[in-house]
Amino acid sequence: MLIFLARRALLAMLVTLTVLTVSFMLTRLTGDLAIAIAGPQASQADVEIIRKAYGLDRPLLVQFVNWVTDAATGDLGRSFFYQEDVTKLISARLPVTLTLGLTGLSIAILTAIPLGIIAAMREGTLLDRGIMTIAVIGQAMPSFWLGLTLVIIFGLKLQWFPISGVETWQGFVLPGIVLAFSAIPALMRLTRSGMVDALASDYIRTARAKGLSRAAIVLKHALRNAAMPVVAISAVQLGFMLSGSIVIETVFSLHGVGYLGWEAIGKNDFPVVQSVVLFLATVFVVLTLLADLMNAALDPRLRTQ
Amino acid sequence: MSAALLEVEGLRVGFGNGTQAVRGISIAVARGETHCLVGESGCGKSVTSLAVMNLLARGAVRTAEGIRFEGREIAGLSEREMGKLRGDAMAMIFQEPMTSLNPAYTIGSQMAEVYVRHRGGSKAAALDRAAHLLGRVGITAPGMRLAQYPHQLSGGLRQRVMIAMALMCDPKLLIADEPTTALDVTVQAQILRLLQELQQELGLAILLITHDLGIVARMAHRVSVMYAGRVVESGPAAELFGRPTHPYTHGLLACVPVPGKIARGEPLGSIPGTVPKIGPGYSGCAFRERCAQAMPACGAGDVPGREAGPEHRYECHLGADWTARLATGAAA
Ligand SMILES: Nc1ncnc2c1ncn2[C@@H]1O[C@H](COP(=O)(O)OP(=O)(O)O)[C@@H](O)[C@H]1O
Ligand code: SF4
Ligand SMILES: [Mg+2]
Numbered sequence: 155m156l157i158f159l160a161r162r163a164l165l166a167m168l169v170t171l172t173v174l175t176v177s178f179m180l181t182r183l184t185g186d187l188a189i190a191i192a193g194p195q196a197s198q199a200d201v202e203i204i205r206k207a208y209g210l211d212r213p214l215l216v217q218f219v220n221w222v223t224d225a226a227t228g229d230l231g232r233s234f235f236y237q238e239d240v241t242k243l244i245s246a247r248l249p250v251t252l253t254l255g256l257t258g259l260s261i262a263i264l265t266a267i268p269l270g271i272i273a274a275m276r277e278g279t280l281l282d283r284g285i286m287t288i289a290v291i292g293q294a295m296p297s298f299w300l301g302l303t304l305v306i307i308f309g310l311k312l313q314w315f316p317i318s319g320v321e322t323w324q325g326f327v328l329p330g331i332v333l334a335f336s337a338i339p340a341l342m343r344l345t346r347s348g349m350v351d352a353l354a355s356d357y358i359r360t361a362r363a364k365g366l367s368r369a370a371i372v373l374k375h376a377l378r379n380a381a382m383p384v385v386a387i388s389a390v391q392l393g394f395m396l397s398g399s400i401v402i403e404t405v406f407s408l409h410g411v412g413y414l415g416w417e418a419i420g421k422n423d424f425p426v427v428q429s430v431v432l433f434l435a436t437v438f439v440v441l442t443l444l445a446d447l448m449n450a451a452l453d454p455r456l457r458t459q
Numbered sequence: 460m461s462a463a464l465l466e467v468e469g470l471r472v473g474f475g476n477g478t479q480a481v482r483g484i485s486i487a488v489a490r491g492e493t494h495c496l497v498g499e500s501g502c503g504k505s506v507t508s509l510a511v512m513n514l515l516a517r518g519a520v521r522t523a524e525g526i527r528f529e530g531r532e533i534a535g536l537s538e539r540e541m542g543k544l545r546g547d548a549m550a551m552i553f554q555e556p557m558t559s560l561n562p563a564y565t566i567g568s569q570m571a572e573v574y575v576r577h578r579g580g581s582k583a584a585a586l587d588r589a590a591h592l593l594g595r596v597g598i599t600a601p602g603m604r605l606a607q608y609p610h611q612l613s614g615g616l617r618q619r620v621m622i623a624m625a626l627m628c629d630p631k632l633l634i635a636d637e638p639t640t641a642l643d644v645t646v647q648a649q650i651l652r653l654l655q656e657l658q659q660e661l662g663l664a665i666l667l668i669t670h671d672l673g674i675v676a677r678m679a680h681r682v683s684v685m686y687a688g689r690v691v692e693s694g695p696a697a698e699l700f701g702r703p704t705h706p707y708t709h710g711l712l713a714c715v716p717v718p719g720k721i722a723r724g725e726p727l728g729s730i731p732g733t734v735p736k737i738g739p740g741y742s743g744c745a746f747r748e749r750c751a752q753a754m755p756a757c758g759a760g761d762v763p764g765r766e767a768g769p770e771h772r773y774e775c776h777l778g779a780d781w782t783a784r785l786a787t788g789a790a791a
Contacts, residue, residue, distance in 0.1 A: 356558040362514055363553075364546035364573040364624070368538075378563045454608040455562060 158456065162446050166439045173435035174225065178218050180431075181424045190422045191234055225432065231425040235418070240429045244411055251410035254403070255396045257326045258333030263388060266338045270345025274380075275372065277350055285342070293339040297398060301332045301405040318407040329406045336398055337391040344387055348380030355379075382452050389445035393438040462530050463487035464664045465511070465549075465632055469524030472503070472510050479737045480506040480519075482688035486666075488632065488681075493658060493665045495675045495696075498685035501734045504668045505554075507685070508634050511666075512551055513541045529631070547577040550625035554637040556618035560609040566593075566620055567605030574627045585627075592623040596653055615646035622653065629661070636668045651678060672711060676700065684708045687734050687745035694771030704767040704782060705775055706750045744776070752777055 181187070188205035189196075196204075205211045209220070224231065230240035273285040308328060309317035316325050352358060353376050361375045400412035407413070415430035417423070450456045465488040472481040480503040488494040496504050509515045511526060513536070526534040528549065533541065545551075553559045561569060570592070571585035578585075586605060593601035596619040609617060618638060625633055635654065639647040651674065657663055667678055675682055675696070683693040684705065692705040703709045710730045732749035744750070744757040756776045764774050767782060775781075 356553065356555050357561040359514060359553065360559045360621075361561070362545070363512060363551040364576065365542040365544065366546070366572065366576055367542070370572070370576075375561050375564075379561070453563065454565075455610050 158450065159447075162443055166443050169439050170436060171222075174222055174432060175218070177428050177431040177435070178221060181428050182214065187424060190424075221428075225429075230429040230432070233418075233423055233426050235421045235423045235426070240425050243414060243426065244429060244433055247409055247411045247414050250408055251396060251399055251403070251412060253326060254329055254333060254399055254408065254410060255392055257330035258395045259337065259388065259392045261330050261334035262337040262341055262391065265334065266341035267345050267384070270342045271349055271372065271377065273342070273346045274349030274353060277353075282346075286346070289339040289342050292335055295335065297332050297336055298401055298405055300335055301329070301402060304328045304332060305405070325406075325408070329402045329408060332402055332405075333395045333398060337388075337395060340387060340391060341384060344384050345380060348383055349376055352376035352380045378452065382449050385448045385452065386445045389441040389448075390438075393434070393441050396437050397434050462527070464490045464529060465666070466525065466527040467507075467511060467523065468526075469522075470507065470510055470526065471522045472506050472515065473520045473739075475518040477738045479739065479741065480688055481510065482737065482741075484683075484685070484688070484690045486683050486690065486693075488664050488666050490631070490664050491658065491662045492680040493654075493667055493678050494681045494683065495679035496666060496668045496683050496685055497672065497675050498670065499734055500670055502685045503688045504670075504685055505636050508551070508636050508666065508668055512545055512549065512634065513538070514545075514551075543577070546573045546625075546630075547628045548630055549632040549634065550628070550630040551634040551636070552618070552621045552625050552638050554640050556614045556621060556641060559621055560617055562609055564608075565605065566607055566609065566612070570605070570620070570624045570627060573624060577628045588627060589623070592626050593620070595626075596620075596623045596657075597649070598623070615642055615650070618642060618646075618650055619653070622650075622657070626657070626661070630663065632664045632666065634666045634668075637670070638667075639674070640669075640671075654678070684711075687737055689745065689774065691746070691775070692767075692771075692773040694768065698768050698771045702768060702771070702782075702785065704771070704785065705773040706752050706777070707746050708773070709785070710749075710751075752781070 186201075188201050188208065188210050191208065192201045192204045209217060212220075221231070228241055230244070232238065233240055233243055236243060269285050273282045276282045305317045305328065308314045315327050316322070317328075318325075349372075353372075355376075358371060358376055361371045366375070396412075398412075399408075399410060400416050402408070403410045403412040404416050411430060411433060415427060418426035418430065465486075467484065467486045469483050469485060470481055471479070471483050473479050482503075484507065486494065486496065486507070496507065498504055506515070506519075510519075510521050510523075513521070513533075515521060521534075523534045525532060528544065533544065536544075560566070567586050567589055570589035571582050574580070574585040574588060575582060590601040590605055593604055598604055598616060598619055604612070604616075604620075609620075612620065618641075622638075633654075638654070639650050642650065654665060654667075655678065658665055665678075667674070669675060679696040681694070682696050682699045683690045684699075684707065685691070686707050692699065692703070692708045699708065700712065703712045707730070730749055735745055735748065737745060742761075743759045744753070744762045747753040747757040750757070754776060762774050762776060764772055765778060767773050
């Protein structure tokens with residue numbers, strides 16, 4: 155168990171380091187940062203001043219090591235545009251993004267798992283096929299299109315929910331649904347296939363031979379085993395949702411981390427872009443670790459070997 | 460004569476793909492006796508046992524003139540009513556000890572839940588009983604085993620756990636579908652001895668399904684020989700081993716006629732050929748392609764049932780002159 159965790163943690167660190175390198179390289183490869191920051195009207199002298207001020211005159215390796223060590227201590231540098239610490243900028247917007255992500259994941263789980271279970275229990279019937287068809291349609295739907303459709307119907311026509319901003323909890327409903335839609339098909343499919351396998355297994359035959367109730371057979375014995383891959387994918391899906399929030403936050407003008415990143419790209423605000431990428435990568439890594447831990451809690455074979 | 464504990468009459472099971480797995484069989488298991496259902500792989504033994512418990516896969520169609528347990532008709536019971544019998548008065552163990560326990564729960568939790576389900580009470584009381592039964596089936600350190608997961612146990616131990624779990628509610632009938640087939644020979648012998656002991660101690664009736672004649676010779680009070688969905692011969696073990704009459708049974712036992720001298724693990728397939736697949740509208744004797752005695756009458760229509768001795772029945776066109784020939788040894 156400890157070895158298992160140590161291995162996972164080491165892997166997580168390697169992934170983070172790789173992402174750091176890539177996001178650093180990407181911002182440097184797009185051209186001379188000093189010229190970009192100084193703007194088209196700047197003179198050669200201005201550019202040189204900026205280059206010195208931002209430390210861009212130092213060798214790349216030194217810049218990289220500085221950035222990584224600073225990032226490790228929580229210092230992500232200053233935004234070129236807001237003249238504020240990036241750490242502050244991100245942490246101020248974090249609650250919106252996290253609430254959005256968790257709302258999306260909750261909606262996705264509460265929809266996908268029951269539907270997946272029902273489809274598996276009615277495998278091969280019309281109900282099963284109906285549910286899976288909806289999954290395919292859901293997967294094919296671009297989230298900006300779904301977002302705009304929901305805004306038009308529920309925001310503008312019916313006026314049930316606000317179309318932008320998150321002054322009240324209602325503001326999270328529509329973007330939450332849109333985010334959830336991106337995860338529902340995968341989660342539903344996985345729940346269904348896991349449940350189909352579990353329900354056909356020998357231990358379910360044993361559970362039935364013991365005269366257990368239908369609820370105990372399906373929810374205790376089958377779902378517990380079908381849940382393991384679902385947990386792993388849920389974590390990854392939450393990661394996708396948080397990165398997908400760049401689109402959603404823009405459509406619904408929610409001022410979260412995604413919106414910040416989108417703005418920063420438009421404004422050549424490299425420290426922010428770099429940090430948002432780093433933030434999303436870290437979230438991915440943390441979620442994957444969390445999924446491993448939860449799977450270890452669910453599967454005794456992982457815990458005791 | 461008092462009625463048997465389990466009486467199955469005219470049981471038929473068909474599958475969606477047209478396979479007629481069980482074609483009108485009758486079996487009676489008396490209280491406290493071991494009834495062996497024997498036959499080659501694919502004869503419909505497992506389907507029969509699952510049909511009795513009403514555990515058949517979806518898509519299976521079961522009909523019966525009657526399935527009576529303790530004199531009560533159970534063929535028409537709802538899933539809910541049937542659930543009250545399963546795991547309580549009638550328990551079942553399976554051929555696959557490695558996969559029959561849920562990998563996600565401890566042995567103790569899986570054993571306790573069946574007791575709490577049928578008898579109620581606290582989980583602690585159920586765990587006490589579980590520990591006692593684990594000890595009874597020969598598992599050392601039962602207290603520690605309760606906290607273990609299936610993957611930490613060998614196949615033989617898992618089958619012992621399955622047996623102990625089946626005994627949690629003091630069943631009257633234990634259906635054991637090839638309980639030792641997946642185990643190695645020494646463990647097989649231990650499990651069979653255990654079943655015999657438990658039967659004597661608890662007065663358990665056992666419907667033991669096997670393809671192994673050695674196991675039949677060792678365990679059975681009564682035997683039903685199954686072939687392609689029919690019981691072709693049945694009777695008390697001594698009768699059946701002493702005077703195997705159906706050409707199929709006769710063929711199986713011809714080389715080793717003395718009970719107790721049969722090498723265990725001897726396959727039943729010593730007769731050339733394989734069990735035919737039976738579809739709808741099949742007629743005639745299903746054994747005819749492999750039968751040295753086959754005659755034109757065997758090709759179509761019903762096969763008559765006959766008496767070969769006290770409570771000893773077989774199903775064949777061969778009559779009195781055949782049994783007379785068998786008695787003089789001329790048929791060998
Ligand atoms: N779920 C099923 N669907 C279709 N056919 C089945 C199913 N289960 C068993 N059968 C068929 O029924 C016949 C009897 O099978 P079974 O009872 O398992 O034989 P055995 O005597 O070896 O236990 C076989 O021909 C098998 O292919
Ligand atoms: S009925 Fe005919 S084919 Fe079938 S066992 Fe008897 S003699 Fe052989
Ligand atoms: Mg079988």
